[in-house]
Structure formats: structure tokens, C-alpha cells
Amino acid sequence: MNMTGFKTTMRLSILAPTFVLVIAATTSVLAASSEADFKTAYAAAEATNKEAGRLRNQWTVTAEALADARKAADKSDFDRAVASAKEAEALAKASIFQATSEKEAWKNLEIR
Amino acid sequence: MASAALALALTAISSTLAADTPDPVADAKAFRNYFVTKFPNVKPEDFVNGPYALNEDMRRQWEEKEQFPPYEFSLEMGKEMFAKPFRNGKSYADCFPDQGIGIRQNYPYFDAKEGKVITLELALNRCREANGEPPFSYVGDDMAALTAYMAFTSRGKPFDIKIPDDPRALEAYQNGKRYFYTRRGQLNFSCATCHVQNPGERMRAEILAPALGILNAMPIYRSEWGGMGTISRRLTTCNSQIRGVPLEPQADEYRDLEYYLSYVSNGLPISGPGSRP
Numbered sequence: 001m002n003m004t005g006f007k008t009t010m011r012l013s014i015l016a017p018t019f020v021l022v023i024a025a026t027t028s029v030l031a032a033s034s035e036a037d038f039k040t041a042y043a044a045a046e047a048t049n050k051e052a053g054r055l056r057n058q059w060t061v062t063a064e065a066l067a068d069a070r071k072a073a074d075k076s077d078f079d080r081a082v083a084s085a086k087e088a089e090a091l092a093k094a095s096i097f098q099a100t101s102e103k104e105a106w107k108n109l110e111i112r
Numbered sequence: 113m114a115s116a117a118l119a120l121a122l123t124a125i126s127s128t129l130a131a132d133t134p135d136p137v138a139d140a141k142a143f144r145n146y147f148v149t150k151f152p153n154v155k156p157e158d159f160v161n162g163p164y165a166l167n168e169d170m171r172r173q174w175e176e177k178e179q180f181p182p183y184e185f186s187l188e189m190g191k192e193m194f195a196k197p198f199r200n201g202k203s204y205a206d207c208f209p210d211q212g213i214g215i216r217q218n219y220p221y222f223d224a225k226e227g228k229v230i231t232l233e234l235a236l237n238r239c240r241e242a243n244g245e246p247p248f249s250y251v252g253d254d255m256a257a258l259t260a261y262m263a264f265t266s267r268g269k270p271f272d273i274k275i276p277d278d279p280r281a282l283e284a285y286q287n288g289k290r291y292f293y294t295r296r297g298q299l300n301f302s303c304a305t306c307h308v309q310n311p312g313e314r315m316r317a318e319i320l321a322p323a324l325g326i327l328n329a330m331p332i333y334r335s336e337w338g339g340m341g342t343i344s345r346r347l348t349t350c351n352s353q354i355r356g357v358p359l360e361p362q363a364d365e366y367r368d369l370e371y372y373l374s375y376v377s378n379g380l381p382i383s384g385p386g387s388r389p
Contacts, residue, residue: 056365058357059298091298098295106293109304111139111146 033078041085042069048092057099062091134286136275136375143376147324151312160328160383162321166312170319174387183260183333183385186253186340190261193254198243204258207239216259216266217382220371221274222281229284229367232259233342250361251348256331256340263331263384271328271382273375288372291365292323297356303369318389325377327370329386336389343370 045066052058065088072081148156151166158165164174194212197203205211209218219232236258237247248254275281295302304323306315311322318336330343341349347366348358359365 053357056359057296060352060355060357061298063357094298098300102294102296106290106295106302109293109295109302109308110289111142111308 033082035073035076035078038069038073038078038081038085041082041089042066042073045069045085045089045092048089048096052092052095052099055096055099057095059091059095062088062095065091134282134289136282136285139289140376140378144324146308147311147322151322157381159322159325160377160380162326162329162386162388163312163319166322167319170389177387181333181385182335182387183331183340186257186331186333187260187264187385189253190257190259190264193258194261198240198245200243202243204236204239207235207242212262213265214269216263216384217269217271218273220367220374222276222278222284222371224276224278224281227280228364229288229371231343231362231367231370232262233344234362234367250342250344252342253340256342256345259331259342260340260385263382266382267384268381271374271378271380273371273378275375284368285372285375287365288368288370291369292372297351297354299354301354303350321388323373323376325380325383327373328377328380329383329388331385333385333387334389335387340385 045062049058049062049066052062065084069081069084069088072078072084144156147159148154151159154165161171161174164171194204205213209215216232219235220229222228223230233250233255236255237250240247248258275285292303295305306320307323307326311320313320327343330346331340332346333340337345344361344366347369348361351358
């Protein structure tokens, strides 16, 4: 093998796994969510929102996102259902963060 | 050098402790001073008129509206309801001091037996239940009518909320204060965001009311609601508007909040029932 052939082989051997990775990633993004994915995402969101409720600080938008997830799942649109459930979980986490940080931060607003 | 450092540390610790120890008298004084300083042209007793105390145009419209006030039907209904005996022959008058007339300014109060704050709305429903009647919705028209009548009989009487020498009462007051200043909801607003930091400013079409004297005008007829609203309705609606899930009406948090807000408005006259845009 001459030098040019060697370089071409090297390029291909480096590029090949990269192509495989890109294809794998694309496939996983495009893969349709299943009912099981929805159930997992929904359970996580619901549990997080329940924790926000324990802190007396749930948000209306979390409840709306959860309702949207259920509605999409009823129509077997599991991509949307999973996306909404994940949004609900993120919102619930934000409400927990708010409740936790406000335990002390409220004093900054107090009229003294 | 070491003793100076120690003195500084002790001063810092004691000032931190002072900040964390509730002092309702100092709070009320600072609260009033804040609003009086912010609005030097408003007479203290005028704060009970909410946005009308801060905006001349709105005030003129309100004064004209007061000739045929929109809460009048509710007030009449409340008067009739208050006088009508329960099925057992007793009435609301039997549940309250002074037959329930001219007592609004004393609510909420701290009940030592129960160890909790009792609001007027809560006391009215307890009166009903004690006499075999079903409770009213805390956010409904019946409760608004009854409290409208009771407020009307107290018009002009200054808020006289007491914090007894009981650590539980002080804790309830402090909880109410914490609730008032705590940010909540997706909009990250506290009660103070609107009613301390921005009274007089517009929020969409509304002019925000100052927190000082804000409960003196309750219950209120709101054009936005097209009807009357109790304190419970106002508090739960505030929570939803900032995209927070409201607590159940008359939850401990709301009762404590009412205790705090009423206390810091001590001395200002009851002006309810009121009307707001």
C-alpha cells in the first residue's frame, strides 16, 4: 500500500464509526415513543409534581402539561405525550426549586 | 484587636437574630411608613380605597359609581340572610359578640383554644354548621353577601386585630408574613411584588392596589368578575393569576396571611363592601 492508499484507508476507518454514531443518533431521535416511554415519563412528572404539592407550591402550567400528556396518550400520540410529560416534569422541578430557595429569599422583599 | 472583632461578630449575630424574631409592632410601623412615604399625598385612612386613592381619574369614576354602588344588591341580600333564622330557630346573631353587628374590625382573631386564626368567613360557616346548616362556599355569592353586610355594619371602625401573648399567635402572624413575601407560581410573583413594589402601576388595564388597607374594603364587587368576591376568592384568584395552584380556601396559610395583612392595617377604617374595576 502506497502512502495515498494508506491515508484513504485511515480516513475511512475514522469516518466509518462516526457515520455509525450519526445514524444511530438519528435513528434514536426519529424513533417513535412507545406507550411504555409515556408511562415512565408521566410517572416521573407526576411524582415530581406531588413533591411540589407537599411543599404547597404547585404551578397551574404543570397541571396543564400533565393534562396535555394524558390527552395525547389517549390519542396514541406518544411522541407528544412524552414531550408534554417531560415538560411537566421540568416545570415541577422549577416549582420545587422556587419553594426551596424562597424559604430564605422571601426575607429580601420584607419592608423593614 | 481581638475584642473589637468579637464585638463586631456579636453585633452581627444580634442583628441577624433581631431580623428573624417577629416584632409585629415594628413591622406595622415600617409597613405604614413605607406606603405613606411612597405616596405622600395620600391620607393614611384613604389607603383603604385601594387604587382610587392613587389615581384621580379612577377616583372620580368611583365616586360617581358609589351613588348607585354595584354591591348594593349583595348588601341587601346579606342583610336578609343575616336576619333570617336557621331551621332550629337560632340565627347568626347568636354566634357572635354584639349579635354580630359592628364587629368586622375584630376579624380575624387568634383562638387560643384551637391555637389557630379564625377568620370571619370561617366563623360564619362554623356558625351555620353548629346550627345544622350546610356551609357556604367560601368563594360564592352567599358568603360574599353575608360578609358584605357585616362589613357594612362596621364601616368607619378601625381594624383592631390583636396578637395575644402566645407563641402560637406570633407564629401564625410570622407564617402570614412569610406567605405574603414568598414568590410563587410560574410568574415568580409574591403578593408583595404587586402590592408593595408596584401599587399605583398598571397591570394590563388594572391599577394595582397598595397592600396597606387592602382588606379593609373586602368583600368587593369586581367588574372583572361581574359580581361579588370574598377574601377567599380574592386570594385564590391572585394565586391562579400568577400561575400557581391555589390552596383550598381557608387553608392555614390563607388564614395566617389574612391575620398578618389585617394586623399591619390596624387603625385604618373598615370601608367594605367595596367595588373595584
